[in-house]
Amino acid sequence: MTAPHPRYRRALAIPVGTALATALAFLPNVSASAAPQAAPQAASAADATSLSYVVNVRPGHGVPRHVTKAIAEAGGTIVTSYDRIGVIVVHSANPDFAKTVRAVRGVDSAGNTRNAPLPAQSTGDLGAPKVLSAAEVAAAEAADGKDPLEPLQWDLPAIKADKAHEKTLGSSKVTVAVIDTGVDDTHPDIAPNFDRAASVNCVTGKPDTADGAWRPSAAESPHGTHVAGEIAAAKNGVGMTGVAPGVKVAGIKVSTTAGYFYTEAVVCGFVWAAEHGVDVTNNSYYTDPWYFNCKNDPDQKALVDAVTRASRYAEKKGAVNVAAAGNESYDLAADEITDPVSPNDGTPSDRVVDPSECLDIPTQLPGVVTVASTGAKGLKSSFSNYGLGVIDIAAPGGDSTSYQTPAPPATSGLILGTLPGGKWGYMAGTSMATPHVAGVAALIKSTHPHASPALVKGLLYAEADRTACTDPYDIDGDGKVDAVCEGPRNYNGFYGWGTADALDAVTR
Incomplete structure (x- = not known):
């Protein structure tokens, strides 16, 4: 029973022969393209080409000023930061944002979290x-x-x-x-x-x-x-x-x-x-x-x-x-x-x-x-x-x-x-x-x-x-x-x- 990957961990919801044994229609054998299409979520003009990123820095010290400045100069907007673990959430429409920020001193790693523009389309x-x-x-x-x-x-x-x-x-x-x-x-x-x-x-x-x-x-x-x-x-x-x-x-x-x-x-x-x-x-x-x-x-x-x-x-x-x-x-x-x-x-x-x-x-x-x-x-x-x-x-x-x-x-x-x-x-x-x-x-x-x-x-x-x-x-x-x-x-x-x-x- 191999199947395309569901986004969350569900397996075949298998209909069975009694009325009580009803099953949910969450089928790993049904790909998104084969499923009925839902209306896409609305996206603002500002988000039309924006992606979300995580920028990881040294934990426990907040966001260094030079990193904040570099994020802004690279076209990023900080959404929030989790200072105790050194993770910064950023939105940016700059396709080179992650590559640019990765070169900044004090940035351990950075990458886009999605491929679909904000918000994700259904x-x-x-x-x-x-x-x-x-x-x-x-x-x-x-x-x-x-x-x-x-x-x-x-x-x-x-x-x-x-x-x-x-x-x-x-x-x-x-x-x-x-x-x-x-x-x-x-x-x-x-x-x-x-x-x-x-x-x-x-x-x-x-x-x-x-x-x-x-x-x-x-x-x-x-x-x-x-x-x-x-x-x-x-x-x-x-x-x-x-x-x-x-x-x-x-x-x-x-x-x-x-x-x-x-x-x-x-x-x-x-x-x-x-x-x-x-x-x-x-x-x-x-x-x-x-x-x-x-x-x-x-x-x-x-x-x-x-x-x-x-x-x-x-x-x-x-x-x-x-x-x-x-x-x-x-x-x-x-x-x-x-x-x-x-x-x-x-x-x-x-x-x-x-x-x-x-x-x-x-x-x-x-x-x-x-x-x-x-x-x-x-x-x-x-x-x-x-x-x-x-x-x-x-x-x-x-x-x-x-x-x-x-x-x-x-x-x-x-x-x-x-x-x-x-x-x-x-x-x-x-x-x-x-x-x-x-x-x-x-x-x-x-x-x-x-x-x-x-x-x-x-x-x-x-x-x-x-x-x-x-x-x-x-x-x-x-x-x-x-x-x-x-x-x-x-x-x-x-x-x-x-x-x-x-x-x-x-x-x-």
């Missing part, structure tokens, strides 16, 4: 979700202390979250920030646990704290709302249950209306999380427009530098950063990978890259927990990226029901989550695996409130259920090996240190 409507109907939701009944839709969540017992909830639901003093497309905090499963103070809109690279700025509009993806519910949907007799239904969840919106996660927004998101007491960040996306950012390219190197500084700052301030491995069935430990869609906001071409030098960010950055996806049978999902030494841990992200069928009463091999407007629906992808790990990390932090990020990660890996390589891996049963897993049972390329374990998180 590349197409990703499609409206198909959701559980009101009648279907009403027909579900709570039983044995479970929320009504919990029997459909095969993923909770897969990581022993149901057993963990008998011990604790997690601490309300712990916050997980969903750095994503926005979170609908009015959803009845999210509202009880929403952390308003830790939520923000970072789309422009500069924090917007207006009330509700973190919410997705009706035209935007429900991806972030789905992720938020997987993590912390309240155990309140309504809808579904999150992995850590007693912790707080925040929304940090970093995606444009067109669905792009640009560097300046991602940097803003990590810095905001760092400075607002966030314990765990969930990152179910890759930073646009490059799937892999090659450090031998000066523009792409600047993007790696900026996001690395921001993610490390978040960890230094106490956050565990968790990220999705991706949905293209790539071996991220291979010598070469062909990237066919970068830059995804310009003119893509087939690039052959070395994934040890060309990084998927934030997924492959130092200190980040990299998550692979499993299906209802506990096997690597057909779409999940993998790679020995790259994958840290695995968790349920769903798969085609024809490949991995869940046990009844669950009916879909996908992952149930919350949707804007008080709805629920199914998705699949490493995007869905990542919030399971973020939720388990939040339970660990709840159990060990003074644990450092390093200790939380150490416990996450030590407590994971060791999962041996699937060999041979023929997920579709056609007699051909679909991927090769390397490494022993306790640490391998499909499952890393193993499958996340929520029960151990609250008992050990």
